[in-house]
Amino acid sequence: xxxxxxxxxxxxxxxxxxxxxxxxxxxxxxxxxxxxxxxxxxxxxxxxxxxxxxxxxxxxxxxxxxxxxxxxxxxxxxxxxxxxxxxxxxxxxxxxxxxxxxxxxxxxxxxx
DNA sequence: ACATTGACTAATT
DNA sequence: TAATTAGCCAATG
Numbered sequence: 001x002x003x004x005x006x007x008x009x010x011x012x013x014x015x016x017x018x019x020x021x022x023x024x025x026x027x028x029x030x031x032x033x034x035x036x037x038x039x040x041x042x043x044x045x046x047x048x049x050x051x052x053x054x055x056x057x058x059x060x061x062x063x064x065x066x067x068x069x070x071x072x073x074x075x076x077x078x079x080x081x082x083x084x085x086x087x088x089x090x091x092x093x094x095x096x097x098x099x100x101x102x103x104x105x106x107x108x109x110x111x112x
Numbered sequence: 113a114c115a116t117t118g119a120c121t122a123a124t125t
Numbered sequence: 126t127a128a129t130t131a132g133c134c135a136a137t138g
Binding site: 026027050052054055077 | 118119120121122
């Protein structure tokens with residue numbers, strides 16, 4: 001946890017923790033935000049979307065991981081049912097079939 | 113050092 | 126709109 005690699009993991013967790021209820025972010029968006037942030041602070045470049053997923057798989061418990069969805073607005077297949085139930089409870093805008101988040105309405109940026 | 117894998121994405125069909 | 130393909134990056138064996 002003292003390596004810069006692990007600081008990247010912490011950065012992912014910190015950002016995901018800030019996503020408000022009823023909103024969501026994509027893996028790609030998170031990667032972009034952290035990449036810009038790393039550039040601004042002179043840290044090593046952030047890997048990419050897959051790195052976000054890996055970070056959550058490893059240390060995702062403890063943060064609202066269900067508010068992170070892929071570019072299609074769908075949660076990871078493995079936890080899809082559970083995630084969609086939580087998203088529904090929070091009032092997150094969902095498509096008619098209830099299987100994917102309407103990113104146009106639910107996408108969130110740290111600015112808010 | 114090489115091959116495989118994964119909570120991904122974008123472009124193509 | 127949905128399925129397929131190729132690209133991607135770090136971890137793991």
